[in-house]
Amino acid sequence: xxxxxxxxxxxxxxxxxxxxxxxxxxxxxxxxxxxxxxxxxxxxxxxxxxxxxxxxxxxxxxxxxxxxxxxxxxxxxxxxxxxxxxxxxxxxxxxxxxxxxxxxxxxxxxxxxxxxxxxxxxxxxxxxxxxxxxxxxxxxxxxxxxxxxxxxxxxxxxxxxxxxxxxxxxxxxxxxxxxxxxxxxxxxxxxxxxxxxxxxxxxxxxxxxxxxxxxxxxxxxxxxxxxxxxxxxxxxxxxxxxxxxxxxxxxxxxxxxxxxxxxxxxxxxxxxxxxxxxxxxxxxxxxxxxxxxxxxxxxxxxxxxxxxxxxxxxxxxxxxxxxxxxxxxxxxxxxxxxxxxxxxxxxxxxxxxxxxxxxxxxxxxxxxxxxxxxxxxxxxxxxxxxxxxxxxxxxxxxxxxxxxxxxx
Ligand code: RFL
Ligand code: PHB
Numbered sequence: 001x002x003x004x005x006x007x008x009x010x011x012x013x014x015x016x017x018x019x020x021x022x023x024x025x026x027x028x029x030x031x032x033x034x035x036x037x038x039x040x041x042x043x044x045x046x047x048x049x050x051x052x053x054x055x056x057x058x059x060x061x062x063x064x065x066x067x068x069x070x071x072x073x074x075x076x077x078x079x080x081x082x083x084x085x086x087x088x089x090x091x092x093x094x095x096x097x098x099x100x101x102x103x104x105x106x107x108x109x110x111x112x113x114x115x116x117x118x119x120x121x122x123x124x125x126x127x128x129x130x131x132x133x134x135x136x137x138x139x140x141x142x143x144x145x146x147x148x149x150x151x152x153x154x155x156x157x158x159x160x161x162x163x164x165x166x167x168x169x170x171x172x173x174x175x176x177x178x179x180x181x182x183x184x185x186x187x188x189x190x191x192x193x194x195x196x197x198x199x200x201x202x203x204x205x206x207x208x209x210x211x212x213x214x215x216x217x218x219x220x221x222x223x224x225x226x227x228x229x230x231x232x233x234x235x236x237x238x239x240x241x242x243x244x245x246x247x248x249x250x251x252x253x254x255x256x257x258x259x260x261x262x263x264x265x266x267x268x269x270x271x272x273x274x275x276x277x278x279x280x281x282x283x284x285x286x287x288x289x290x291x292x293x294x295x296x297x298x299x300x301x302x303x304x305x306x307x308x309x310x311x312x313x314x315x316x317x318x319x320x321x322x323x324x325x326x327x328x329x330x331x332x333x334x335x336x337x338x339x340x341x342x343x344x345x346x347x348x349x350x351x352x353x354x355x356x357x358x359x360x361x362x363x364x365x366x367x368x369x370x371x372x373x374x375x376x377x378x379x380x381x382x383x384x385x386x387x388x389x390x391x392x393x394x395x396x397x398x399x400x401x402x403x404x405x406x407x408x
Contacts, residue, residue: 099213188279
């Protein structure tokens, strides 16, 4: 099999890249190790930056997002039983974010790709990238019990944090920057409308908690009008900081609700509505960057090159930034013959990646309680939160980071 761009992985990075290339008249083949149902149901991100929304619309994948996604103009910070709302448009000259789940972004992109894009092979596991430093790199993969070779002009590794693409870059040419956190997130989906109409990020002595939401997947609106679904029809997505290595089954449903209630408690009597928990899992927290993001004709994009802890809601948005940068660079190369933008790919992406790493680290350390936190550090956290609540400059910094760093 032969193609211009071999894409490994059908997460948001790989799927969007295939779409961008298709629209630019460049052919590609996507190899995905899992089956379609698995990829469409893997619960992950929920927040899209304005830039991500714009890109999805521009590639023709915005129709359902415009109907079902919910525009959010702020978040609430909660600490010491107090509430502080951060107003994004007021602080950033009109920017906001959209609540639309990664599962739905993937479903929309998969449907488009299968309808009018190049080949997208499920249950096709890439085994290795070969000849990355030559003019004709290839991907060895297994599909329907056979080993095959995908010959390409370029290979883009969009295969996430456990993929094979990054292994093709010689160790002596790479540098890894990494930090693990001594806690994770226990995430639940619950069949109850969210208790607040915006996300709530809570800092508590017992640990962090987050209130988020999802559109009601099982009750999709068939209608065509461009109007958001009412908040009452959404389900709750909630997270609790738990010790590293926690097994989700250790937590009973009642215990989860009791703990969420403690961490979200306010002095004004705000109430958390409970409902049946339909899904429960634990996510570890990690910051990771591998540099450079390119070796010869192999490019890394998304989680394959960098991971952020989810506190800043940046992972998917960074993946989008990477593939937009790659698609632009390749289009430029095909139109002008100049490899200038491809050569600058790693540097261009990493500038934005490190800003998102910094922001995600700041949000994580602002809101989580480390198991060995000292009373001094507790007071500092509260002082940082007070600063955001009382200084427009500090609050603007948070709002700019949350709504997203520009693509260029
Ligand atoms: P993905 O989504 O992991 O996709 C990689 C794909 O590659 C496949 N694959 C292979 N295919 C073929 N051959 C191989 N050898 C392969 N090895 C792997 C995998 O099966 C998979 O389909 O990476 P991508 O595309 O880079 O996308 C990154 C995002 O998924 C990730 O950054 C976000 O989910 C992070 N994240 C969030 N990001 C946001 O922007 N906003 C959020 O609100 C947000 N919340 C979150 C999150 C991540 C979370 N978890 C579970 C880590 C909340 C959570 C809880
Ligand atoms: C989510 O809705 O899953 C979500 C929202 C905000 C985050 C992380 C995850 O920071």
